[in-house]
Amino acid sequence: MSYLQKIIDALYFFFSFRRIHRLTDVYVPGDNAKKTFVEREAIGKSFELSLETPGKQIVVYGKSGSGKSTVINAKFSIYFDDKVGMVCTSDTTYEELLKSAFDDLELYVTTQKSKTNQYLISSEGKAKSSVLEAKTLFQSSESSQNLNERVITYQISENKLARALKEKNVCWIIEDFHLLGIDVKNKLARCLKVFTDLGAKMIIAGIVGSPKELLLYNTELTNRLSEFYVPLMSESELHSIITAGEKLLNVEFEDNCKNVIVKLSNGYAGVCHQLCLNMCWVNDIKSTQRKKKILGLGDLSETLYLYIGDKTDSFKKNYVNAFIRSEEGINYAKQIILSYFRTGQDVMNLQQFKYDFKKNVKEYSYDLFAKSLDDLVKKGVLDFNEIQSKYSISNPIFHVYCYINLKDEIDTINKERLREEVNKFQTVNLEKIQAMSFSTMTEIIPALMNMK
Structure with missing residues (x-):
């Protein structure tokens, strides 16, 4: 695109009040969708109710790639100011989970206090008639200094973490719970009860079967745990992703092209995003178009070569x-x-x-x-x-x-x-x-x- 064309496009968007969106912000195969987020029919308002209910802990489960993280990240900000979290691996320890949460909260404790006093005595004189008047000034100042240490190097516990999260209105999100070792899962199940008692919020994401594991490790969680299954996306939901991107980029996928993309995605939002991203990319669509572009099956062919050619x-x-x-x-x-x-x-x-x-x-x-x-x-x-x-x-x-x-x-x-x-x-x-x-x-x- 020439420099002059860029200026013309910029003027067009300015006077038409159309916002420019980058392609990589619209179709995001490796990230949580924000601009093209689709409300999941299977979740409904009950998820938001559980978020708002103090002390109610949440488990979100489903197949890898079903959209658990996207749902959580789209909803938590409705009721919380921020989040702390960690994506778990098979090597993650319980202590690392706690330390990571405290570190993200950036909590400090005062471990040492010091006070300094300064004194200043001075004299000044001036002539008044024939008498020399002398004046003595006495000044004092006091300063104090506190030495603060990050909680990460100080004593940490589930109780302190729960209180800090509640005070700051922050929720704790733990992803890939299913990868944790048995001992870590056991401790985390006990921690859930602490959070419930203190009114803090924890959201755990894992594959199918995660809620059963938590209840197995702590039967007291039965009425304190809300379970939400996130299935793979329906065809209508996948169509909604494509349609949302069309509006933002000012492009149009022909119906038969959409149908093939949806079938190939097989319920996985990430695949749908990737195919749409590739299709726009090979057609030099990097941001919102001034003039609508039509994309059809002919354009999809090259996209498929790009997508599966290396597989x-x-x-x-x-x-x-x-x-x-x-x-x-x-x-x-x-x-x-x-x-x-x-x-x-x-x-x-x-x-x-x-x-x-x-x-x-x-x-x-x-x-x-x-x-x-x-x-x-x-x-x-x-x-x-x-x-x-x-x-x-x-x-x-x-x-x-x-x-x-x-x-x-x-x-x-x-x-x-x-x-x-x-x-x-x-x-x-x-x-x-x-x-x-x-x-x-x-x-x-x-x-x-x-x-x-």
Whole structure:
């Protein structure tokens, strides 16, 4: 953009009273969304009520990437002046949690006092008639000095932290609770009771199962703990993210383009933000546009190359690790994935898996099947919705990748189901699917471009 064009654009925005927004402030895949924050239907007003209720502690849980941190950061400022917090790891100790909170509060205590007195005596004389009048002046001053030390180097405790937080109207936010060790979780559960008794506020964020753990370590929390499950985003919520960004940047995503972005996002706001960010970036949209720009499927193609072009190796590695086994016998992981294509289902519960295995996998071991199912969830290949007790392939791109590489087996199992999958994921002909190579990730893009 030329210097003259920049001046023209600046004058346009000034006289049109349109505010300029930077692209990286609108679509934020690695940060909490502020300008494009979408109210979550599953949370509702009860979350705000729990925030406002003194002594009521909060646990926010859900899948990694479901938007827990975004919800917390968007809501806490309604009732609190500030926050202190820490993102936990498996190595985080309880003492580190307390020290981090005290450090963020920047509390000081007086450990030493000193007082200094100064005295000044002076004389001055002046002539008055024939008599010399002398005047003596006596001045004194006193100063005091306090030596303050950060609380981080002084004695700390849960009680002091709770009182300090309440006094300053600050809430304590602990993220990734599920990564903490058992001993730390136990101590944190006891700390929650202290916060409840003193009227302070703590918000804990973790994966599904976190509330049960806290109640296991401290049964007294039953009526003192508010639990909020944050599911993956609905399609309408993902559409709202795109629409909010359109208004701020003065761009328009065509409807079929939006639909593909939403399908590929699969409930993850971060993926939606990343795809929109990439799409604007490759079209040289770095901030609010003076003239509205229209973005369609043609623009999305290059975006997908940018987004998944560097994931070829990781997808192949995940596929090999999950499904390729050297030992003889049933490959349970592969059979579990094949179940989706045999049944034509995107989401399956345990009973559906058992029925399919009984019909198509001879002499299988339920214990080995259950172990493989659990392993696929831990590896991130499958998502498990604890509320609905259902499993789904976590990533639509990986779904298509598995489909292409298992195509021969799927074809021999159920040709009719194969045609349905083709219609569902792509409009390219079957010969082209067969020609796709195992290791070329970018060959999947034509298939993704035609998702319905």
